[in-house]
């Protein structure tokens with residue numbers, strides 16, 4: 063037991079196999095053999111191939127499935143961006159009369175949105191001027207533009223320090239300055255807003271709940287007085303605009319013939335509802351995501367929306383991109399074995415394209431000090447026996463506390 067704990071465990075908890083489980087290797091069929099010369103869209107795939115862009119079977123299916131609601135479950139490193147960009151190019155090539163400005167591409171970060179457009183520009187039949195006409199960006203950037211075009215003039219409260227100053231002012235006015243942390247109150251209010259819970263919707267019974275409601279109301283009033291909008295207001299105001307202004311809603315429904323939303327596992331209620339209001343009768347929605355990579359629960363996003371799409375859209379086409387192009391079969395296999403213990407998932411088993419020459423060591427430490435010690439022990443043993451030098455190692459950690467624990471293990475000198 064002691065030796066096992068000291069060295070870590072070589073395979074994941076509850077696994078039935080010995081050693082690191084290896085993922086199956088994917089077959090290497092691509093559009094070259096999957097798309098015959100006489101198919102009407104073959105010229106498109108031939109042009110992609112000329113640029114070195116090959117698609118596997120499920121990627122090809124995802125690119126060709128253009129109409130109605132579609133969910134692409136995209137495992138890590140499975141070529142999601144390749145599929146999204148090629149599908150957009152495919153739409154613009156094969157949908158007669160479809161204009162780039164009728165395609166809405168929503169990404170989760172500005173960086174992802176920019177990368178997507180940069181890649182689209184290079185695809186066959188496209189150009190910078192065409193790509194720039196696609197409506198692309200994050201939920202916040204796209205819908206802030208919409209609000210501005212409908213005369214929403216409030217300034218955006220983008221500075222969190224200033225937001226905290228406003229909150230402190232409110233707490234002072236309510237004589238509650240010693241009772242609450244402005245930062246915690248702001249994140250609680252943000253959580254309510256992303257769930258579309260306004261102050262009047264709060265169920266208040268205890269004195270603390272009543273206080274929170276008063277603070278929330280005062281915050282909203284102060285913002286209004288100062289003509290300010292916070293980030294959550296951008297989506298809330300968009301939701302109300304679309305819901306209650308039929309003209310604007312219909313105009314946008316007519317305009318956006320194809321809507322694509324990336325990282326769907328990280329959407330929240332506001333974003334999901336906005337998507338529903340924007341969809342027209344043809345329901346040309348492409349939701350892309352991976353419930354196994356849901357990481358923004360703390361920001362009120364929920365994988366439930368991706369898990370429930372099938373119920374909401376009974377005619378949903380679901381395609382799984384299950385081939386990982388980045389990692390070896392040992393890393394993919396280890397990932398498969400760990401993630402299968404998650405309970406809320408659609409479920410998939412990733413295949414790999416690269417065969418492992420070395421296998422990862424899987425450690426299951428008792429706590430973070432133990433984790434730091436196991437990592438350092440492995441590195442020190444490897445360097446002492448001359449296999450590697452310290453500079454051969456990279457340590458990735460989730461937060462600076464972890465980093466400090468590793469540095470505090472005395473064998474490592476910085």
Ligand SMILES: Nc1ncnc2c1ncn2[C@@H]1O[C@H](COP(=O)(O)OP(=O)(O)OP(=O)(O)O)[C@@H](O)[C@H]1O
Nearest residue numbers: 116117118136137138139140141142143144387388
């Ligand atoms: N069919 C394919 N054949 C060969 N390589 C591919 C194929 N599809 C994707 N790749 C490669 O796999 C890698 C991951 O692709 P891409 O960045 O599109 O994936 P992703 O799913 O968006 O990644 P992430 O895990 O960051 O979401 C890239 O290096 C890409 O070139």
